[in-house]
Amino acid sequence: MLKLEKRPQPSRAWTYLTPVLAVVVTMLAGGALFAMLGNDPVEAIRTIFWEPLFGEFASYYRPQLLVKAGPLILIAIGLSLGFRAGIWNIGAEGQYIIGAITGAAVGLAFYPVDLWVIFPLMILAGALGGWVWAMIPGLLKVRFGTNEILVSLMLVYVAEQLLAKMALGLLRNPEGRGFPGSRNLQQYPAAHNAEIITGTGMHWGVVAAFIAVIFAYVLLSRHILGHQIQLAGQAPRAARFAGVNPARLTLICLGLSGALAGMAGMFEVSGPAGQISIDFNVGYGFTAIIVAFLGRLHPVGIALAGLLMALTYIGGEIAELNLSLPAAAIQMFQGMLLFFLLAVDVLTNYRVRLRTAEVA
Amino acid sequence: MDLSSISPTLLLASLIVAATPILLAALGELVVERAGVLNLGVEGMMITGAICGFAIAVNTGSPALGFVMAAVGGAALALLFALLTQVALANQVASGLALTLFGLGLSALLGQGYVGIKPPPTGKLDIPMLSDLPFLGRVVFGHDLMVYIALALVAAVWATLKYTRAGLILRAVGENHDAAHALGYKVVRVRILAILFGGACAGLGGAYISLVRVPQWTDGMTAGAGWIALALVVFASWKAGRVLLGAWLFGGITVLQLNLQAAGAAIPVEYLSMSPYLITILVLVIMSADKSRAPASLGRTFHASQ
Numbered sequence: 020m021l022k023l024e025k026r027p028q029p030s031r032a033w034t035y036l037t038p039v040l041a042v043v044v045t046m047l048a049g050g051a052l053f054a055m056l057g058n059d060p061v062e063a064i065r066t067i068f069w070e071p072l073f074g075e076f077a078s079y080y081r082p083q084l085l086v087k088a089g090p091l092i093l094i095a096i097g098l099s100l101g102f103r104a105g106i107w108n109i110g111a112e113g114q115y116i117i118g119a120i121t122g123a124a125v126g127l128a129f130y131p132v133d134l135w136v137i138f139p140l141m142i143l144a145g146a147l148g149g150w151v152w153a154m155i156p157g158l159l160k161v162r163f164g165t166n167e168i169l170v171s172l173m174l175v176y177v178a179e180q181l182l183a184k185m186a187l188g189l190l191r192n193p194e195g196r197g198f199p200g201s202r203n204l205q206q207y208p209a210a211h212n213a214e215i216i217t218g219t220g221m222h223w224g225v226v227a228a229f230i231a232v233i234f235a236y237v238l239l240s241r242h243i244l245g246h247q248i249q250l251a252g253q254a255p256r257a258a259r260f261a262g263v264n265p266a267r268l269t270l271i272c273l274g275l276s277g278a279l280a281g282m283a284g285m286f287e288v289s290g291p292a293g294q295i296s297i298d299f300n301v302g303y304g305f306t307a308i309i310v311a312f313l314g315r316l317h318p319v320g321i322a323l324a325g326l327l328m329a330l331t332y333i334g335g336e337i338a339e340l341n342l343s344l345p346a347a348a349i350q351m352f353q354g355m356l357l358f359f360l361l362a363v364d365v366l367t368n369y370r371v372r373l374r375t376a377e378v379a
Numbered sequence: 380m381d382l383s384s385i386s387p388t389l390l391l392a393s394l395i396v397a398a399t400p401i402l403l404a405a406l407g408e409l410v411v412e413r414a415g416v417l418n419l420g421v422e423g424m425m426i427t428g429a430i431c432g433f434a435i436a437v438n439t440g441s442p443a444l445g446f447v448m449a450a451v452g453g454a455a456l457a458l459l460f461a462l463l464t465q466v467a468l469a470n471q472v473a474s475g476l477a478l479t480l481f482g483l484g485l486s487a488l489l490g491q492g493y494v495g496i497k498p499p500p501t502g503k504l505d506i507p508m509l510s511d512l513p514f515l516g517r518v519v520f521g522h523d524l525m526v527y528i529a530l531a532l533v534a535a536v537w538a539t540l541k542y543t544r545a546g547l548i549l550r551a552v553g554e555n556h557d558a559a560h561a562l563g564y565k566v567v568r569v570r571i572l573a574i575l576f577g578g579a580c581a582g583l584g585g586a587y588i589s590l591v592r593v594p595q596w597t598d599g600m601t602a603g604a605g606w607i608a609l610a611l612v613v614f615a616s617w618k619a620g621r622v623l624l625g626a627w628l629f630g631g632i633t634v635l636q637l638n639l640q641a642a643g644a645a646i647p648v649e650y651l652s653m654s655p656y657l658i659t660i661l662v663l664v665i666m667s668a669d670k671s672r673a674p675a676s677l678g679r680t681f682h683a684s685q
Binding site: 023025107109159163164165166168169170172173174175176177180181183184187188305308309312345346347348349350351352353354355357358361362364365368369 | 467468472473487491607613653656659660664682
């Protein structure tokens with residue numbers, strides 16, 4: 020009989036090993052899943068993880084890696100701060116949508132003026148939109164003790180409806196012959212989040228993501244706030260005695276994650292997506308939760324995890340095209356990854372021992 | 380706007396239909412939370428139940444078998460959660476989220492061939508005399524069997540928690556797992572059983588959406604019903620009777636806003652569609668003033684060594 024024995028300290032080695040192990044186990048289980056769907060499992064896994072990087076059309080797919088990883092990393096960095104402190108912002112998808120709406124709205128309001136200041140203003144507006152949307156669960160939690168998980172999630176559905184309303188109403192392209200969707204920001208140079216270096220996929224959102232990684236790293240390892248976040252998560256009572264103000268921490272964590280998610284939405288809508296449309300959001304806000312956990316809530320880990328998740332998105336698209344693997348299979352694959360990660364995580368905190376026959 | 384087109388009889392009858400899925404899911408989650416476990420995967424289990432029930436009903440032509448398999452499907456997914464949180468001692472919040480993300484993917488995968496198909500109709504209970512009564516006939520006696528099963532389940536859960544030994548043990552485990560363990564109760568076993576029950580209930584609720592309420596299959600069709608069910612448990616202060624009340628309230632709001640949409644209200648459709656979610660938030664705010672009702676061990680990991 021196997022028995023779990025709590026480790027006095029979480030194992031350092033396993034902390035680094037578990038994400039790798041989880042990816043390997045997911046590949047095996049995913050392979051089994053793809054085999055059940057009638058695909059060659061080795062070919063499917065190779066298509067997802069190898070093809071985008073080194074395959075025949077890799078030069079086309081590689082830039083996509085940064086395009087997709089940018090928003091994932093940006094959102095996940097924000098989420099990880101809260102998750103570390105035990106503050107669960109599950110509604111990043113909603114903050115992402117609102118950030119996109121406010122950011123695009125500012126850009127569209129200036130149309131067709133050509134000023135350099137427009138794009139920075141849009142970034143600010145996007146961050147502000149996401150921040151406001153995250154402040155709703157934040158303030159309700161601080162003031163009334165309302166569960167932030169449920170409120171932030173409910174606001175995703177509200178944001179989706181608001182997006183539909185904006186795409187059909189206020190922000191609709193006046194020259195769009197009545198079709199839903201806003202003007203295409205890609206055709207409005209002052210508001211376009213263009214590639215900074217052609218052919219790399221590097222746009223301002225990716226730059227922001229890397230800045231966020233560095234910022235979060237410094238915050239967590241060097242700043243008192245980072246210390247308070249970790250303390251509040253690991254020992255809430257000790258944090259209270261150390262003078263950590265839980266309300267302030269809740270608002271800061273939710274606000275930061277909301278602002279980053281909003282910014283990610285704005286970068287997406289003004290760049291790769293181009294316009295506000297009913298369904299421009301593709302669930303980055305939810306996938307970012309997986310990214311945050313896969314990266315062990317550590318900024319550098321999140322950057323790596325974001326790139327890996329981006330890879331599964333692109334590889335999934337290729338597999339859909341070449342092997343007609345359903346898109347849902349990839350979604351399930353990503354869900355499985357989080358599952359296995361949580362499961363193997365037991366090895367970090369517990370030691371598995373063989374139980375010898377106990378004598379009472 | 381033409382308000383006269385809204386018939387109160389139909390409104391009440393469809394209210395009960397709209398309330399049933401969240402009632403079932405919330406009831407299951409209530410038992411899980413009373414055992415001290417927070418399973419945020421209700422949405423994932425519901426949508427899995429929805430597609431399991433739908434697929435089985437379409438293939439066998441029997442909605443009853445569909446519902447049974449939906450419960451099995453929901454419980455199977457819940458078993459994954461139970462293994463993660465009770466055996467591998469993973470974080471419950473993260474595991475619940477994983478369950479939802481996984482369930483949404485799984486259901487989309489299973490449901491590929493089922494878009495646009497009509498399921499076999501679920502028979503309505505037709506009691507001679509009673510169902511023909513002018514108002515009560517439609518509202519109270521004119522539903523399918525699942526509505527009554529759900530109501531019976533509310534009574535059963537209420538009575539079990541309040542009056543039986545099993546209910547007492549379940550509550551003890553939820554209030555203080557260390558004390559329950561010291562008394563010799565199998566904390567992990569009780570919790571796993573509760574989680575399985577919760578999964579089965581969520582599966583039934585999901586199948587009710589795909590087989591009766593809508594009835595057809597579309598990706599992500601539960602559209603947050605699982606999350607509303609979670610909110611409902613808080614609203615009900617972890618009491619079975621109040622879950623029923625809450626489910627009717629939410630069912631009423633959903634039906635009313637749909638009716639207003641159909642009647643061409645001056646409020647844009649999108650704002651009406653938001654209303655159930657906004658009202659859920661409002662209710663949560665009102666109810667969260669009193670935290671004392673929550674099971675004391677809710678969401679805490681149990682390991683016998685601690």
